[in-house]
Amino acid sequence: MRLPLTFLRLEKHHVKLANEGKGMAVKKRQKSLSQGRPPTSKPKERMTSQRSRTIIRTHHRLHKEYASAVRKGDTKLAASIAKAIEENGGLEVYQAASKQGQSKDRGGDSSKVLIDWLQGAHVLDRTKRTVIEDAAKSILRCLEVGALSTNNEISKYPKNIEMTRIDLNSQEMGIEKQDFMKRPLPASESDRFDIISLSLVLNYVPDPAQRGAMLKRVTQFLRHNDPSQKIDASVLPALFLVLPLPCVENSRYLNERVLLRIMTNLGFSLMNEKKTPKLCYYLFTLTGASNSTKIEKKKVRDGPAMNNFCVIVE
Ligand SMILES: C[S@@+](CC[C@H](N)C(=O)[O-])C[C@H]1O[C@@H](n2cnc3c(N)ncnc32)[C@H](O)[C@@H]1O
Structure with a gap:
């Protein structure tokens, strides 16, 4: 039988009073087995x-x-x-x-911004966590490159967004260990995605030409525009790109104008952008074909405290 909480609290209080009244030492409660067991894992320490x-x-x-x-x-x-x-x-x-x-007290995970934009574009319903209207049958496919968690905001729509998560080093089940640059190219439309997320991944790539190659490769994995899609998919297929702000605002070789030129050359149109003191977020829709224009390493500005972040398209 489950006793009401208030009853349990009162009873505890009465036993304590009774024991005190008798001047008795309160007998130490026997510890349960689980309390006596050595911890199986150390509590995770937080880094500063x-x-x-x-x-x-x-x-x-x-x-x-x-x-x-x-x-x-x-x-x-x-x-x-x-x-x-x-x-x-x-x-x-x-x-x-x-x-x-990505923890809440440090700004949270970047896919919150992506969800916000998908809601704003009426791809996702703001209140019901579903794809808008009768388009519920059209499940969106999202490839998250550089995935560290299966619990990010973008993963909270399992009925509507089918997630494929990859990383060079998988941290948990649900994330495949795979190098995006070695992922087999799509054999058919069903191997392509509506959304690709590159959040803080492009800046991880150490070589400027490899960064350009990564952006180019994204275009091969995004689905081609399908006019029969029921959802108002004006922003799809899309690349969600997040970079540390200094890559764009404080580099000798890249500024936003150059970044946008690169993306336009690859067939993308800018749909949304947002900047915080640390990061810049972009949502690009693939609207056309790549025009194969090369982008070389070229100084766009200079200054003593600038970095050399650069993207080369070969
Ligand atoms: C800074 S973490 C980004 C984590 C997360 N996306 C975020 O926004 O916080 C960069 C991750 O990208 C992964 N990564 C870099 N290049 C990759 C590639 N070619 N294929 C798959 N994952 C890659 C790295 O292994 C690393 O875990």
């Missing part, structure tokens, strides 16, 4: 934001140096940098540090 920033920066720097050593064929240097990457915790610790950046 300073520490996670240092880990992320060091990983990016070493990763770039490693790619450069490999490009030059300097195997000895590459091996010593690989060792330094491991000493910094490797990809796993880097991912843990990045994941902390």
Whole structure:
């Protein structure tokens, strides 16, 4: 029989009073077995934001140096940098540090912005967490490249958005370990996606030409516009791109004008953008074909505290 909570509280209070009244020492309650068991895992420690920033920066720097050593064929240097990457915790610790950046108290996960834009474009219903109207049959397919979690905002619409999550290093079930650059090209339309998310992934790629290749490759994985789609899909098929703000605002080789030129050349139109003090978010719709224009490394501005982030399209 379940006793009401108030009754239990009162009874506890009375027993305590009775024991005190008798001047008796309150007998220590026997601990349950589970309390006596040694913990199976240590509670997860939270990194300070300073520490996670240092880990992320060091990983990016070493990763770039490693790619450069490999490009030059300097195997000895590459091996010593690989060792330094491991000493910094490797990809796993880097991912843990990045994941902390997704926690609610540090701004939350970036897919919140994507959901907001899909709702604004009437692709998703704002209140019911469904695809709008009778389009519920049209399940959207989303490829999240660089996925660290299966619980992000974008994953909260399982009836309407079918998620495919990949990462170079899978952290949990539901995320496939796969390099997007090696994912087999779609054999048919059913291997393509309505939405591809590259959130803080492009800046992870150490080589400027590989970044351009990644953006180009996205166009091959997005579905082609299908006029028979029932949903108001004016923003689809779409690329959700998130970059650290300094990549666009403080680089010698990339500014927003150059980024937009690259995307336009690849066949994208800008639908939404948002900037916060740390990040910039873009929603691009694939509206046309790539015009195969090359974009080279070219200085667009200079300054002592600027970075060299760059995207080359070959
Ligand atoms: C900073 S984390 C981004 C995590 C998350 N998307 C976010 O917005 O916080 C970058 C992730 O991208 C992954 N990544 C980079 N290049 C990739 C590729 N070619 N294919 C799959 N994952 C990749 C890395 O393994 C890493 O986990």
